[in-house]
Amino acid sequence: xxxxxxxxxxxxxxMAKNLLEKGHTLHVRGHRNRAPVEDMVARxxxxxxxxxxxxRDCAIVHMCLSTSDQVEAVIRGPGGILEGAREGLIxxxxxxxxxxxxxxxxxxxxxxxxxxxxxxxxxxxKEAEAGTxxxxxxxxxxxxxxxxxxxxxxxxxxxxxxxxxxxHKMKLIMNLISLSYAAIYAEALVLGVSAGxxxxxxxxxxxxxxxxxxxxxxxxxxxxxxxREIHKFTVANAAKDLRYAASLAAEGGMANLMGAxxxxxxxxxxxxxxxxxxxxxxxxxxxxLNGIDLGAEVARGxx
Numbered sequence: 462x463x464x465x466x467x468x469x470x471x472x473x474x475x476m477a478k479n480l481l482e483k484g485h486t487l488h489v490r491g492h493r494n495r496a497p498v499e500d501m502v503a504r505x506x507x508x509x510x511x512x513x514x515x516x517r518d519c520a521i522v523h524m525c526l527s528t529s530d531q532v533e534a535v536i537r538g539p540g541g542i543l544e545g546a547r548e549g550l551i552x553x554x555x556x557x558x559x560x561x562x563x564x565x566x567x568x569x570x571x572x573x574x575x576x577x578x579x580x581x582x583x584x585x586x587k588e589a590e591a592g593t594x595x596x597x598x599x600x601x602x603x604x605x606x607x608x609x610x611x612x613x614x615x616x617x618x619x620x621x622x623x624x625x626x627x628x629h630k631m632k633l634i635m636n637l638i639s640l641s642y643a644a645i646y647a648e649a650l651v652l653g654v655s656a657g658x659x660x661x662x663x664x665x666x667x668x669x670x671x672x673x674x675x676x677x678x679x680x681x682x683x684x685x686x687x688x689r690e691i692h693k694f695t696v697a698n699a700a701k702d703l704r705y706a707a708s709l710a711a712e713g714g715m716a717n718l719m720g721a722x723x724x725x726x727x728x729x730x731x732x733x734x735x736x737x738x739x740x741x742x743x744x745x746x747x748x749x750l751n752g753i754d755l756g757a758e759v760a761r762g763x764x
Contacts, residue, residue: 475589516545
């Protein structure tokens with residue numbers, strides 16, 4: 462079928478590539494960077510004239526953006542999806558977004574006969590390129606059966622978690638956990654170094670224990686292995702997700718004690734110039750707060 466894709470960043474590029482390789486006719490439109498758009502066109506995709514044109518020409522339109530503000534602009538703005546929306550159009554939003562915004566946009570699209578599906582992502586750009594991402598999907602059951610074969614082009618694990626908005630809620634829960642892991646891993650590693658334990662020892666002992674998990678391996682892949690490319694997820698995006706999680710908690714009247722502490726840590730790193738650094742570099746930031754050069758300590762541990 463004709464499928465549109467908006468937002469060809471770290472995750473979107475691999476997802477779009479897999480849709481194209483699985484035989485779909487792909488219409489693309491970039492958000493900021495021209496290079497991935499040109500790459501997709503070279504592979505056989507068509508560049509859409511506008512978001513509205515994409516909505517008119519495609520059965521399904523994907524969005525993979527950074528914030529709800531960007532999603533709202535793409536849908537509501539001049540030449541946006543709402544202008545071209547029609548009966549039967551399905552919009553799949555894979556952005557990690559604010560569920561309050563998602564539900565409002567779904568209602569606006571429904572007035573045109575279109576459906577909004579939220580399907581945020583788990584895992585990394587590596588899995589996006591391989592077509593093995595996780596997807597947590599919010600929509601009606603009949604719509605889920607319609608979009609499942611398309612989502613299977615880029616996802617290896619797919620969970621239908623409830624009506625529209627549920628996927629974005631689930632993703633905020635997941636990111637609260639992973640970003641909190643990063644915060645405690647960074648502090649624990651720096652505690653070990655400050656107490657005279659080599660960072661390599663912290664990585665090995667915890668990694669060999671029941672406390673290990675996939676995210677621990679990824680985080681330590683940079684913190685100790687110094688592989689900066691291992692997880693391309695920025696502190697700015699992390700801080701945004703934690704703000705959305707805090708809003709979700711406030712909306713439900715819930716005390717968000719742990720989340721607030723973690724959110725403040727990322728906000729501090731962003732405010733001090735680290736917004737475009739990756740989450741794994743939180744290890745260096747926490748070390749710096751304690752007067753420790755983590756890179757030097759890793760090098761010392763190799764001797």
